[in-house]
Amino acid sequence: MRKIRLLLEFDGTRFAGWQWQANGLSVQQVVEAALQKITGETVRLVSSGRTDAGVHARGMVAHFTTSRDLPLSAFREGVNRYLPPDVAVRQAAEAPPDFHARHSAEGKWYRYTICLSPVRLPLVARGAWQIRSPLDLEAMRRGAGAFCGRHDFGAFRAGDCNARGTIREIFSLELIPEGELLYLDVRGSGFLRTMVRVMVGTLVEIGLGKRPWTDVERLLLQGQRIEAGLTAPAQGLCLMEVWY
Numbered sequence: 001m002r003k004i005r006l007l008l009e010f011d012g013t014r015f016a017g018w019q020w021q022a023n024g025l026s027v028q029q030v031v032e033a034a035l036q037k038i039t040g041e042t043v044r045l046v047s048s049g050r051t052d053a054g055v056h057a058r059g060m061v062a063h064f065t066t067s068r069d070l071p072l073s074a075f076r077e078g079v080n081r082y083l084p085p086d087v088a089v090r091q092a093a094e095a096p097p098d099f100h101a102r103h104s105a106e107g108k109w110y111r112y113t114i115c116l117s118p119v120r121l122p123l124v125a126r127g128a129w130q131i132r133s134p135l136d137l138e139a140m141r142r143g144a145g146a147f148c149g150r151h152d153f154g155a156f157r158a159g160d161c162n163a164r165g166t167i168r169e170i171f172s173l174e175l176i177p178e179g180e181l182l183y184l185d186v187r188g189s190g191f192l193r194t195m196v197r198v199m200v201g202t203l204v205e206i207g208l209g210k211r212p213w214t215d216v217e218r219l220l221l222q223g224q225r226i227e228a229g230l231t232a233p234a235q236g237l238c239l240m241e242v243w244y
Contacts, residue, residue: 005095107243114131127238143216
């Protein structure tokens, strides 16, 4: 049996998330269907993680096993022929037997995009959260710095998150203004469900003057989700890279 590693990019706007869902179309579903057409086998993908409905990816990693002796081009160009325009295999490679898309990962990079324009920008609307009021970026940077390190992120996860533990490490959280866009680049060892989006929502409330930046330290210590900020909209979030 061969183990194949895929690097995937997708626009998550119309999907119910990465993982198979009973209530909507998932990215996993369409990729597995395309792989089945190429291999003639029932394929089950194992991904580096799950993305929620509406979340995008430029660097989702997944693996599968196959008995077919096909060239790697079949798993990229061949599969892409059967994928919709909003999903693509960017790379396909042989993986060693002990590789696991999720368990072998050492960290992830997520980017959250905020649109700072006072009027809507149709070309970025599908991939950004529009904030029409000015943001205090210096206060947000102070709050972002407080997230860095190893902490209990219990206050920053979804109520239905079923992770056994809530300790995670954030390597860095950068705010990068670029014209009318503001990028929040978060790199960490791993993430709880909606964790990045709640972090972003809390930082936006800091930027709007609705809470002090020191609230981040308090929330990390108290661990109460109800005290943290809103969950930022899904369309602004993109999984950029998983590293091994």
